[in-house]
Structure formats: structure tokens, C-alpha cells
Amino acid sequence: MNNFKGHISKVQVSGTMSIVSVTIQENLVWKVIVIETPDTAPYLKVGEKITLLFKETEVILGTGDTANLSIQNRISGTVTQIKKGTLLSNVVVNTTLEEVSATLSTEAMQQLQLKEGLNVTIMVKLNEIMLSEV
Template sequence: MNSLLGNIINITTDSSLSLVQLKVQNIVLTTIVIDTPETSNYLKVGNCVKVLFKETEVILAKNISGIISLQNKIDCVVRSFEKGKLLCKIVLHFGDSKITSVITRNAFDQLEIQENDIITVLIKTNEISLAHD
């Protein structure tokens, strides 16, 4: 599981759902949670939270251009990778944090991933979870 630290900067609530914007290092990430500030004490602007997402939910793109609906985009540097017959594990650095992605070998070969490449990490809004102490 990938884990980053972030601070809540905005919360928009509709019924029992909240769209939460987080500042993680120098970027803004967005998640949707089935909670509201009224039902969960941790949902307060300014609070520090853990931003969690699975390795298999990390989409990778190289030289991405154009407008896409995916809101969560993080530019990272490839530090290492392990190639298997079916899957590949890629370790990326984002500032002082590490993000791991697991993608198919076909996708890895198609992207021609090398160490020190700049890769854009994409994460769907509904694939990010929040945790607090």
C-alpha cells in the first residue's frame, strides 16, 4: 500500500459524501469519501491525514499531453523496477516520498521505462483512501 502524508485544504459535501482536496508536498490530490465533517472528526480543513492507495491502482503515463478526466497527477522519477513475465513493479520517487506501481509486463515494455525517466502517476479519485491517527 502506498502512503503519503497530506493536509486537508478543502471539503465539499453532498448528502453523505465528501470530496476532499489534499495538499501533498507541492501538489493537490482529490479523493471522495463516504463521510462528512459531521460524521467524522478527522474531516477538518488543516488536518494531517495519510493518503493511501494500492500499487495496482497506480496508472503510469509517459509524455502525457491533452486534457483527461483523471484529476490526480503526480510527476515522479523512476528509481528502480523489477520485471517479471506477467507483472512489473516500478518504484518511483515523488519529492521525499516513494510511490510503487504494479503494471503488466506488456504495459511496461510499451512505455519503455528506464531508470531516471520522468513518469506521470495517475490515480482515480475513488481509489484514494484516507487514514488518521
């Protein structure tokens, strides 16, 4: 399980759902959608320390220009390790925050021509992230 630590910087509510903005570091804000509101989950308040959790299978890797994608949660890094399997491969990416592990099909890994030292963009959809109180 991958994780980043940060603090809640904004909560937008609509009905029983919220989009929570989490500032991970200066100029790096990720968004998460939860089926909670500040009324049902008291930890959903600005300034609250929080951990973002996301599975290796939820990480999308991109090379080159990834600007025209709808995925807002992204960070750049460098591939540091590849464990190639028959069907699935695991790719470890070093970012300015933490190492991130991604599991993807070996075919996709080969199509992207991933190799150690390659710069990539890590992306995670807002509905694939869980929040955990610190």
C-alpha cells in the first residue's frame, strides 16, 4: 500500500459526498472523493493531518506529455526498480515524497518501454484513494 501524508486544505460537500483537497507539500495538492461529510466524519476539517492510501494496482504510470488527461492527482518520479513477471510487473518509482509502487500488466510496462532511470508521471484517480486519520 502506498501512502502520502498531508493536511486537509479544503472540503467541498454535495449531499452525502465530499471532495477533500489534501496539501501534501507546497504546490502539491491531491483530491479524494469520500462518501462522508464533516457532519458524519468529524476529521474532515481544514488543517487536520491525514494520510492518503492507495493500492499499487491503482497507480497509473505515464511517460512523456501527460498534461491532457483528466487525472488531477499526479507526481513525477524516476523508475528505480522493475520486477518483471509473466502477466504482471511491479515498478518502483522514487518521488520527492516517497517511493511509490505500481503494479501493471507486463505488456503495458513493455509498451511504455519502462526501464530504471526513466522519468515517469504517477497518477491516481480521486476515487481510488482512501483517507486515514493521523
